[in-house]
Amino acid sequence: MIKTLEKYFQKNTEAAPLAVFRIFFGFMMFGSLIRFWSKGWIKELYIEPKFFFSFYGFEWVKPLGNYTYIIFIVCGIASLMIAIGYKYRLAIIAFFLSFTYIELMDKTTYLNHYYFISLVSFILIFLPANAYFSVDAKQDKSLAFQKIPNWSIDSIKLMLAIVYFYAGLAKLNSDWLFRASPLNIWLPVQYDLPLVGSFMTKKWFHFAMSWAGTLYDLAIPFLLLYKRTRLLAFAMVVVFHVFTRILFPIGMFPYIMIVSTLIFFDNKLHHKILQTIANVFKISKSYFDNSKTLFYSTKQKITVNILAVFFIIQLLFPFRYLLYPGELFWTEEGYRFSWRVMLIEKAGFTEFKVVDAKTKQQFYIDNGDFLTKLQEKQMSFQPDFILEYAHFLGDTFKELGMKEPQVFVDSYVTLNGRLSSQFINPTIDLYQQKESFKHKNWIIPFNHEIKIKGL
Amino acid sequence: MKRILYICLLLLVIACGSSNDDPGTSNPDNFNRKEMLTFWADQVIIPGYSDFTQKTNSLKDAVLSFTATPSTANLTTARNAWKEAYITWQKVSLFQIGKAQELNMVGNMNTIPTNATLIDSYAKSGSYNLESPNLIGVQGFPALDYLLNGIGTDQETITFYTTATDAAKFKKYLEDITNRLYNLTKQVSDDWKGSYRQSFIDNDGYTISSSVDKMVNFYVIPFYEKQLRDAKIANPSGAKTGITDVKLVEAYYTKNISKELFTTAMLATKNFFKGVGYNGNTGKSLQQYLEFLNRKDLSDLINTKFNDIDQKASLLKDNFEDQIQNERAVFLNTYDAMQALLKSFKPDMFSALSIKNTSTDSDND
Numbered sequence: 131m132i133k134t135l136e137k138y139f140q141k142n143t144e145a146a147p148l149a150v151f152r153i154f155f156g157f158m159m160f161g162s163l164i165r166f167w168s169k170g171w172i173k174e175l176y177i178e179p180k181f182f183f184s185f186y187g188f189e190w191v192k193p194l195g196n197y198t199y200i201i202f203i204v205c206g207i208a209s210l211m212i213a214i215g216y217k218y219r220l221a222i223i224a225f226f227l228s229f230t231y232i233e234l235m236d237k238t239t240y241l242n243h244y245y246f247i248s249l250v251s252f253i254l255i256f257l258p259a260n261a262y263f264s265v266d267a268k269q270d271k272s273l274a275f276q277k278i279p280n281w282s283i284d285s286i287k288l289m290l291a292i293v294y295f296y297a298g299l300a301k302l303n304s305d306w307l308f309r310a311s312p313l314n315i316w317l318p319v320q321y322d323l324p325l326v327g328s329f330m331t332k333k334w335f336h337f338a339m340s341w342a343g344t345l346y347d348l349a350i351p352f353l354l355l356y357k358r359t360r361l362l363a364f365a366m367v368v369v370f371h372v373f374t375r376i377l378f379p380i381g382m383f384p385y386i387m388i389v390s391t392l393i394f395f396d397n398k399l400h401h402k403i404l405q406t407i408a409n410v411f412k413i414s415k416s417y418f419d420n421s422k423t424l425f426y427s428t429k430q431k432i433t434v435n436i437l438a439v440f441f442i443i444q445l446l447f448p449f450r451y452l453l454y455p456g457e458l459f460w461t462e463e464g465y466r467f468s469w470r471v472m473l474i475e476k477a478g479f480t481e482f483k484v485v486d487a488k489t490k491q492q493f494y495i496d497n498g499d500f501l502t503k504l505q506e507k508q509m510s511f512q513p514d515f516i517l518e519y520a521h522f523l524g525d526t527f528k529e530l531g532m533k534e535p536q537v538f539v540d541s542y543v544t545l546n547g548r549l550s551s552q553f554i555n556p557t558i559d560l561y562q563q564k565e566s567f568k569h570k571n572w573i574i575p576f577n578h579e580i581k582i583k584g585l
Numbered sequence: 586m587k588r589i590l591y592i593c594l595l596l597l598v599i600a601c602g603s604s605n606d607d608p609g610t611s612n613p614d615n616f617n618r619k620e621m622l623t624f625w626a627d628q629v630i631i632p633g634y635s636d637f638t639q640k641t642n643s644l645k646d647a648v649l650s651f652t653a654t655p656s657t658a659n660l661t662t663a664r665n666a667w668k669e670a671y672i673t674w675q676k677v678s679l680f681q682i683g684k685a686q687e688l689n690m691v692g693n694m695n696t697i698p699t700n701a702t703l704i705d706s707y708a709k710s711g712s713y714n715l716e717s718p719n720l721i722g723v724q725g726f727p728a729l730d731y732l733l734n735g736i737g738t739d740q741e742t743i744t745f746y747t748t749a750t751d752a753a754k755f756k757k758y759l760e761d762i763t764n765r766l767y768n769l770t771k772q773v774s775d776d777w778k779g780s781y782r783q784s785f786i787d788n789d790g791y792t793i794s795s796s797v798d799k800m801v802n803f804y805v806i807p808f809y810e811k812q813l814r815d816a817k818i819a820n821p822s823g824a825k826t827g828i829t830d831v832k833l834v835e836a837y838y839t840k841n842i843s844k845e846l847f848t849t850a851m852l853a854t855k856n857f858f859k860g861v862g863y864n865g866n867t868g869k870s871l872q873q874y875l876e877f878l879n880r881k882d883l884s885d886l887i888n889t890k891f892n893d894i895d896q897k898a899s900l901l902k903d904n905f906e907d908q909i910q911n912e913r914a915v916f917l918n919t920y921d922a923m924q925a926l927l928k929s930f931k932p933d934m935f936s937a938l939s940i941k942n943t944s945t946d947s948d949n950d
Contacts, residue, residue, distance in 0.1 A: 241948060318878050319791045319939045322617065331877075379792075381948030472949070479931035494825045503942060510932070544932040549886065 141280040145262035146400035152259040156213025191234040215264020275424040291351035296469035298347030303584025310336035311546035312475035460576035478510030487534035520560035616877035624868030632863040640670040675850035684776035699727035708758035735838030822916035843905035
């Protein structure tokens with residue numbers, strides 16, 4: 131076993147696939163940031179709101195007013211530097227930090243694919259992605275290698291495989307498989323799509339899509355790994371992601387996934403891609419084909435250990451929900467950071483009542499006074515948002531001179547098309563409740579007659 | 586390779602075969618949003634605004650007759666015309682999309698309470714710009730309520746507009762706000778009769794900027810929640826704060842039409858949901874949309890809750906001010922019933938119809 135591992139870590143391969151991945155990753159990130167900026171989202175999501183929802187433990191990460199733009203500029207420059215492979219190590223570290231900072235500023239905008247980008251950029255810090263076809267390799271011969279250790283490319287493949295496979299595992303639940311929910315909610319309104327529109331209202335189609343999606347997610351990593359099925363698998367990747375792009379507003383994610391899966395292909399394709407780029411930009415590709423190999427060294431042993439720990443965490447973290455009682459989709463305790471992608475349709479109605487315990491004076495909050503519509507929407511069905519906002523309200527009215535503010539909430543939530551039911555215990559003063567990793571016992575347990583059974 | 590293809594195909598067949606297509610529950614032919622939007626435009630909104638334009642026109646004529654000849658008879662005619670127009674407003678106030686939204690019709694027509702002190706000072710000074718957003722509290726129906734019904738007895742009112750010191754100035758102010766009310770209405774009505782109707786109907790998608798999304802968003806939040814639940818019931822009765830304030834009653838100076846205003850608006854809300862047109866004919870609306878999406882359970886529940894509100898509201902009396910002071914529980918019960926409906930609108934109906942109540946069209950995952 132150990133010998134096999136030893137042997138595996140000694141294996142080398144062409145650096146070209148990783149170079150292609152680096153180039154595409156850099157340019158796609160740059161494009162995503164430009165898109166984000168040009169849509170006015172920096173201002174709308176990070177500058178205009180009066181209040182921001184923090185991840186537990188990261189309350190110190192906040193937007194910096196107009197300086198927030200600087201973080202995006204740093205991130206953008208870093209992604210261009212990654213693409214061309216200039217001062218790569220510095221660039222990828224800057225990218226990882228700035229991108230992750232942006233994602234931590236407000237959890238309202240949490241998306242699994244942003245988390246994916248953060249993780250990939252973290253892995254890339256440790257990989258010799260600039261060894262081939264990069265400015266760094268051109269400028270410094272000692273950095274240039276045509277071959278690199280096999281594990282460096284495999285770690286990207288493993289990350290992609292985890293994303294798909296875990297997204298598939300998450301779909302193994304009764305709502306998804308046997309009620310075809312939430313697709314049976316999301317698809318019918320799209321009855322007017324060209325060509326496929328008439329399927330959208332059909333029950334069999336909801337089931338077919340749910341099952342096909344599950345099988346796709348579970349199988350695709352293996353189909354991509356296996357040489358004989360690779361081309362078919364890639365075709366499936368393209369069809370699947372293009373289709374989801376048509377159906378749902380999921381931004382750049384489909385394109386990023388399509389391009390990322392190219393890394394599963396063998397060297398020939400990547401050399402072709404690089405040759406094309408070389409021709410267009412009149413770069414001498416042959417310079418990089420130096421037959422030099424980057425060997426597995428002590429320094430790299432540390433790197434391998436870091437990545438090993440990283441992947442063990444990645445494999446275990448999505449299962450942390452098992453430590454909590456109650457229905458995961460309802461409490462969302464352990465829901466995020468687990469590749470639960472487009473998995474549930476949930477919406478809430480949540481009104482806050484502030485009571486002065488001394489005078490018994492009470493009033494209701496107009497959430498629009500403090501939150502953007504997007505924040506209100508996210509807040510209204512996620513307990514950790516509700517708690518954080520309750521504290522914000524309590525603090526706000528304390529500052530305004532209320533001696534003993536109490537914050538109560540009237541909250542109703544609907545999950546996957548079930549009629550809404552009460553979500554939070556309305557008699558609990560949330561201002562006295564503290565955020566922690568413990569179970570929130572003020573969430574009213576999920577008690578709908580149609581239960582959810584899942585992994 | 587081939588073998589894999591067969592397996593994939595087989596799996597797809599199994600997946601499809603495992604569920605029976607249920608014909609009759611969802612047939613794409615029996616609903617489409619364009620039809621719903623056409624019904625809304627042609628059978629609900631445009632007839633509504635036409636009617637409202639006529640009523641505000643009559644109001645304008647009646648007020649101008651009164652200011653020309655301030656007699657008891659003309660005062661009565663003006664008051665009646667005001668009442669008719671105010672009631673009609675309740676039927677159209679939920680259609681705040683397009684021009685109406687641009688002109689802030691709700692604010693200009695019906696900001697409660699009106700500010701009598703400010704009206705007095707503006708009228709006396711003679712300098713005011715009614716188009717200023719700061720002046721929404723001194724115009725519209727509540728301001729007319731004050732100027733027509735809140736001055737005193739008939740005789741006192743006539744004196745106020747004939748021999749009192751500032752009579753001419755107040756006449757001018759009364760005319761100005763009446764004209765503005767008519768002009769605003771005319772603009773909205775003309776816009777609907779012009780190009781807006783078609784663009785409203787053509788925008789039949791399901792995204793944030795679509796007509797359905799905009800209408801439903803307005804219907805539920807600014808209209809049902811803020812204007813119906815809060816402005817008409819919760820605010821004067823203190824259902825949310827525990828503190829009553831009868832000055833916040835709608836038609837405060839007239840006293841006895843508050844219930845009619847409320848029930849008219851409530852009926853318009855219900856009719857809109859059920860697909861009942863302005864002149865009573867039926868068509869496709871939110872209820873039929875929900876049924877099309879296999880959510881009859883939800884549309885039934887919403888209808889039950891509408892009936893419950895009607896039942897609770899039937900105990901309301903014409904004079905809200907008296908009843909709030911003596912029989913406040915009726916208001917609190919009405920409020921609770923309305924709140925119950927809101928809880929079906931807000932998470933359930935939005936979720937079922939895939940209505941995005943966000944301003945940002947941001948990414949999902």
